[in-house]
Amino acid sequence: MWEYSDKVQEHFFNPKNAGVLDGANAVGQVGALSCGDALKLMLHIDPVTEIVLEAKFQTYGCGSSIASSSALTELVIGKTLEQARALTNRDIADFLGGLPPEKMHCAVMGHEALQAAIADFRGEVWRSEHEEAALVCKCHGVDARVIERAIRDNALSTVEQVGAFTMAGTGCTTCYEQIEDILLRVATEAAAASAAAAAAHATEVARPETVAAAPAAAPVAPRPGSLNLFSAAVRAASSAPAPAKAIVRPATESSPLSPASPLPPPSAGMTNLKKIRLIEETIEDLRVYLRKDGGDCELIDVDGSNVLVSLTGACVGCQMASVTVSGIQERLMAKLGVPIRVIPVGRNAH
Amino acid sequence: MKAIYLDNNATTRTDPAVVDAMLPFFTEHFGNASSAHSFGAEVGTAVKAARQQLQQLLGATHDHEIIYTSGGTESDNAAILSALEALPDRNEIVTSKVEHPAILSLCEHLEKTGRAKVHFIGVDGSGQLDIDAYRAALSDKVAVVSLMWANNETGTIFPVEGLAELAKEHGALFHTDAVQAVGKTPISLKDSAIDMLSLSGHKLHGPKGIGALYVKKGARFKPLIRGGHQERARRGGTENVPAIIGLGKAAELALQHMAEEQGRVKELRDRLEKAVLQRVPNCIVNGDRHDRLPNTTNIAFEYVESEAILLHLNRGGVAASSGSACTSGSMEPSHVLKAMAIPEAALHGAVRFSFSRDNASEDVDRVIEALPGIVEKLREMSPFWADAEKKTNDSKPVFA
Numbered sequence A: 001m002w003e004y005s006d007k008v009q010e011h012f013f014n015p016k017n018a019g020v021l022d023g024a025n026a027v028g029q030v031g032a033l034s035c036g037d038a039l040k041l042m043l044h045i046d047p048v049t050e051i052v053l054e055a056k057f058q059t060y061g062c063g064s065s066i067a068s069s070s071a072l073t074e075l076v077i078g079k080t081l082e083q084a085r086a087l088t089n090r091d092i093a094d095f096l097g098g099l100p101p102e103k104m105h106c107a108v109m110g111h112e113a114l115q116a117a118i119a120d121f122r123g124e125v126w127r128s129e130h131e132e133a134a135l136v137c138k139c140h141g142v143d144a145r146v147i148e149r150a151i152r153d154n155a156l157s158t159v160e161q162v163g164a165f166t167m168a169g170t171g172c173t174t175c176y177e178q179i180e181d182i183l184l185r186v187a188t189e190a191a192a193a194s195a196a197a198a199a200a201h202a203t204e205v206a207r208p209e210t211v212a213a214a215p216a217a218a219p220v221a222p223r224p225g226s227l228n229l230f231s232a233a234v235r236a237a238s239s240a241p242a243p244a245k246a247i248v249r250p251a252t253e254s255s256p257l258s259p260a261s262p263l264p265p266p267s268a269g270m271t272n273l274k275k276i277r278l279i280e281e282t283i284e285d286l287r288v289y290l291r292k293d294g295g296d297c298e299l300i301d302v303d304g305s306n307v308l309v310s311l312t313g314a315c316v317g318c319q320m321a322s323v324t325v326s327g328i329q330e331r332l333m334a335k336l337g338v339p340i341r342v343i344p345v346g347r348n349a350h
Numbered sequence B: 001m002k003a004i005y006l007d008n009n010a011t012t013r014t015d016p017a018v019v020d021a022m023l024p025f026f027t028e029h030f031g032n033a034s035s036a037h038s039f040g041a042e043v044g045t046a047v048k049a050a051r052q053q054l055q056q057l058l059g060a061t062h063d064h065e066i067i068y069t070s071g072g073t074e075s076d077n078a079a080i081l082s083a084l085e086a087l088p089d090r091n092e093i094v095t096s097k098v099e100h101p102a103i104l105s106l107c108e109h110l111e112k113t114g115r116a117k118v119h120f121i122g123v124d125g126s127g128q129l130d131i132d133a134y135r136a137a138l139s140d141k142v143a144v145v146s147l148m149w150a151n152n153e154t155g156t157i158f159p160v161e162g163l164a165e166l167a168k169e170h171g172a173l174f175h176t177d178a179v180q181a182v183g184k185t186p187i188s189l190k191d192s193a194i195d196m197l198s199l200s201g202h203k204l205h206g207p208k209g210i211g212a213l214y215v216k217k218g219a220r221f222k223p224l225i226r227g228g229h230q231e232r233a234r235r236g237g238t239e240n241v242p243a244i245i246g247l248g249k250a251a252e253l254a255l256q257h258m259a260e261e262q263g264r265v266k267e268l269r270d271r272l273e274k275a276v277l278q279r280v281p282n283c284i285v286n287g288d289r290h291d292r293l294p295n296t297t298n299i300a301f302e303y304v305e306s307e308a309i310l311l312h313l314n315r316g317g318v319a320a321s322s323g324s325a326c327t328s329g330s331m332e333p334s335h336v337l338k339a340m341a342i343p344e345a346a347l348h349g350a351v352r353f354s355f356s357r358d359n360a361s362e363d364v365d366r367v368i369e370a371l372p373g374i375v376e377k378l379r380e381m382s383p384f385w386a387d388a389e390k391k392t393n394d395s396k397p398v399f400a
C-alpha cells in the first residue's frame, strides 16, 4: 500500500466536487479504461469574466487519481482561465502535501484534463504532449525515449551522465538497471553502425591497406560537436522538473571534457614541476569552455595525487558540478597517465 | 474494531506454536549445527528432525532431498541455474507467462544475457496452461521446465505431476514453484516425476526468510551458493537454525490442518465469493473453478480500480490485495490477468482475497457488508459506469 499524506486520504475518502456538472461549458477528458485511469473534468466558466465558477469531476483510477481530481477542482474554482492555465501538476501534488513518486502521473493527468477543458472552452483542439513510451524513471517521470535521445545526442556513457541530463535515476535509483540497459543497447547499436560504416568504406576503397579500422571498443559514436557538458542548456535541464526540456544546446565545437573526445597520450615519468605545469595547462585549456557558460575553475594546489580546484560562477552549486569535477579528473588522468583526484575547495583553501 | 486479514497469499501469521518451537534455538540451543561438540550436535539433531517434518509434508522419500534456503525466490533461482549448469549441452527453458517474478525475471535476465532461450507458455481464460504449446516447446534442447503448482494471484492449480511426465520424455529436469501450494493442498512427491520443488516458510504460518528446495535423489544439482559443507555442500552458509526449526514445526502443523484448509477454509472462501457475485453486479471471478487453491478468490470489479477498493476496505479494517504482493507497487495491471486476457474493463479492478485457518465466519460477514457499498460509490464516480450500466444491466456475473 502506498504511503499517502493525510490530505491525499482526505480528498480520496471525501472527494470534493465529484459527479456530473450540468451546464458545463468546458469539458476535458483524458486517460482511458485500458490505461487504468481516466478523468473527465467539467467546468462552468463565466463567458465574460472568464472566471471558473464551478468545477466537477468523474474519475476512474486509484486513490491518488481521485484525490488529484478533487484537488484540481478545488484549485481551479474562483480562478481566471489564465490563472488556471498556469497551474502545473506540481501545484496539484503540492496542494495534496505531496504524492508518492510512482503516483505523480495522477497529478499529470489532472493537469492535462485542465488544459483540455480550457482548449474546449476556447474551441481549440487539444493534444496530449504525453508520448507513449515506456516510463523508466518513475521519480522524475522520464521515459525511455527521452533517455535514449539524451544518450545519442550527447554521447553519454554512464548512468550519472544520464541523470545529469535528464534527471532519470537521481531519485530512489530503482531505475538504475533499466538506464544501464538503455546505455548498453545504444552503445551496441552505435558500435554496430560504425562497424557497418567501416565495412562499407572498406569495400569502397580499392587498396586494402587504406581501410580504416572499425573502432571496435568505442562505446558510443559521438555526433560531431554534439557534447558540451558545461552547456547552460544542460544546467537548466538538470534543475527543471520536465525531462522533455532536457535538450542540449547544439554546440559548434566539442568540449575536451566529452567522454568521447579524443585524448592525448599520457605523459610518464615526469618531475613534480612538470606535473604541476601540465595540470595548470590542462585546467587553463578547460577554462575556455567553462567561461563560455558563465563558470570558471581555478587551480588552488597540488598535493600528491590530489588536485585542489576552486569552482566559481555558474559552476558553483549547480547540479553539473560533480560532472564538471569528474570531467576535469578524467582529462587530467589522461594527460598525466597517473590516478588523480580532483577536489573542489573554497578559494582560500590551501 | 478487529482487523481482518485476508491477504494470506502474501504472507501468513506465524503460528504461536512455531514461535514457541523457535525460541530455545536463539537462547538455550545456540550451537552451530556444524560444530563437532555437544552444543552443535543437539542443534544438528533438531535440524534433522525439522527436515523430516518437511519430508512428511511433501511426501518425499528421503529427508536429505530437502535443502534449506532463504525462501522461495532463492529456491527458484537455485533450481533453474542449477539445471542450466548441470545439463550444459541444453540451453532452453520452458516456463509459463503467469509464473511468479522470482521465475519470470530470472528467465528474462537469462534470455537477455544470451545464456538461455526461454519458452513462455501462455494460458487460457481460466489461467490453465496451453498444453499444445507446452508439448510443442519440449525438445531435447530443454534443460529445465519450471511451472508453478498453484498461481499466487488466482489460485489456479497446474497439473504438475502430468506436466512433469511430459518433460521427462525429453530428458529435461522438472521444477515446480510450489510456494502457494505447500500446506494448502496435498502433495506427494515420492512417485512423481518432479525433480525439484520450491517452498517458502512464511506462506504456511512459518517464519519469513526461510524456505527449501526439494531435489529428488538422483537429480543432477549444482549449488547456487557455494561455501561450507552445509546442506551436504548443496547450499553453503551457516544454517538459520531457529527459522529451520520453525519451518519444521510449520510443516507439521500444516499437515495436521490440511483437512481444515480443504474444508472450513474453502467454505469461507466460497461463501464470500457467492455473496459478492450476488450483491455486486458486473463482477468476474478469475481462475479455474475446478482446479483452484481452497483459500483464494480473485474477483474483478468492472469499471473501478482495485487500489481504490483496497483503500476503502483497509479503512474498514479489511486487508486484501490487488494481486501478487511483489508487484502491487507497480502501476502495470497484473501479468497473470493480462495473460488470461481478462476484459479491459475488469483488468484493473481485480481484488484477491486469500484466507487461512486463522479466519472466521465473521470475517466474511464484514467483507460482504462493506464491499457492495464501496464498489457502488466508486462506480458512481467513474466516467465509464453510467454508459456501462445501460449496456450491461441485464448481464449476469461470470466466472472466467
Ligand code: FES
Binding pocket: A101, A136, A137, A138, A139, A140, A168, A169, A170, A171, A172, A173, A174, A175, A176
Ligand atoms: S525511479 Fe526513482 S530515480 Fe528513477
